[in-house]
Amino acid sequence: MLDITVLLPSYMRWLEYWVFLVSRTIFAAVLLIGFASSKAVANKDRNEEKIAFGEYLSGECVTCHLISGTSKGIPSIVGLEIKTFVSVMHAYKARKLDNKVMTTIASALSDEEIEALAIYFASVKPR
Amino acid sequence: MKFSRRQFSFLTGASALTLGLSANAPAVFGAARPNVVVIGGGAGGATAARYIAKDSKGAIHVTLIEPSKRYYTCFFSNLYIGGFRDYASIGHSYATLATQGVNVVHDWAVSVDRAKKEVVLGSGARVPYDRLIVSPGIDLKYESVPGYSVAAAGVFPHAWKSGTQAQLLKARVEAMKEGGNFVMIPPPNPFRCPPGPYERVSMIAHLLKQKNPKAKIIVLDQKEKFSKQGLFQEGWEKHYPGMIEWHPPSVHGGIKNVNAQTMEIETDLDTFKADAGSVVPAQMAGNIAQVAGLTNEKGWCSIIPATMQSKVDENIHVIGDASVASAMPKSGFAANSQAKVCAMAVRGALTGAKTFAPRFANTCWSLIATNDGVKVGAKYKAGETKIEATEKFISKTGEKASLRKQTYMESEGWYAGITADIFG
Structure with missing residues (x-):
């Protein structure tokens, strides 16, 4: 009769195998969690970078648009939804809206700059 | 001091950046809290002081030197003269700036010791700076108009720095005799607020149309053309027909004399008898810029466009009307x-900020x-050497009333x- 035990891993081999399997799973899990959280941190940093850039660019906007969110002859842009802000600015850039101050300002802004401004103004709370 | 997460990451980012650039790091960085002194609390100076205090989050000590306790804006002072605004509505206090981290000092800056990097105040106090921002606006060359003087400004107000001069001008227009003449002498280029003299003519016409409709306005200009000329002349014809005469130097031949006693303005063309008037003489950078040796032969301060640094002293920045901003006009907005x-x-220079x-x-x-309303x-x-326009716009003649109202x-x-x- 064929002794198949020779084909089986030794007790030690089994243990090793399981340790390997378990440790690999843990490692993968840790890696996954670590990766996910670092990605979250990176995303958060990236977002804060955009807010900071948007805040710098906003210097040009707040000469006319009150940062308090009050509107008086000029509409408020504080706390606007990001997609609303972006679509309005692109409409100015494409001259589908025709306020000359705004078409001039918008035409000097890149897509990234418009996005940064949108994220910044969405983050500001009206006072 | 408490930092939010965002401020903290900003600060670490800033210090990492400076570490990386330590070879070029300014000497002041790493030393005590750097000092910025701002001379002049108008549209340029107050904005600069406020933004540095706000964005440095306390890392820079900011002192603003401004003699007035209340600032009356030059922009919109014409609307006050025309009766569209009351005087109080163009006045602003520095109280908010003081609570936003700006050390507001109500005194005159009388000189700048550039070697010691100190500003000397009227009180005799000396204020040290690492960077100085000079934003003194304009001063008037009274003698550029023959016969005009500081004293004559009490009769023919220039009203080119708002305040009591604007109040005097409005009072004198309102006191004009029925059917009298108002004579306006706009300044030669370059000057603060290019459309300003013509908006003033419009606002005075608006006032007279209601109270003294037979009165006339005679404009004796010191230049051949002016800002928004087509728009103003169309508007004058439409709203104030027959009321305003505008004469360029090629017509009147030059202002020969302004006499504040006889109220006569003499030109080659004629001698005009005024019942009230406004004389706006040629201009130059505010006196402190001249005293500090920052001005060129024409009386204005040359700057490096990217940083607004003075071309004669890298520790000094000049902003607003006093600077030579090339394509940019001298305006509060600019x-x-x-x-x-x-x-x-x-x-960036003092704290390594991005x-x-x-x-x-x-x-x-x-x-x-x-x-x-119209706009440009x-x-x-x-x-490299100048601030250059990239895109321009101007209102058009014949626009719809609804657009003008907007x-x-x-x-x-x-x-x-x-x-x-500006004021927080």
């Missing part, structure tokens, strides 16, 4: 725009009559926005 570029450059490409903009709104504006970039409403919104941006 000064506010330059102040933000300057504030960023100063923070800097971005400078951006400049300007719009000048003018009111011709009730609900008839542009975007600019910092060229433009006026927009200017009211801008006033609320910019004054909040």
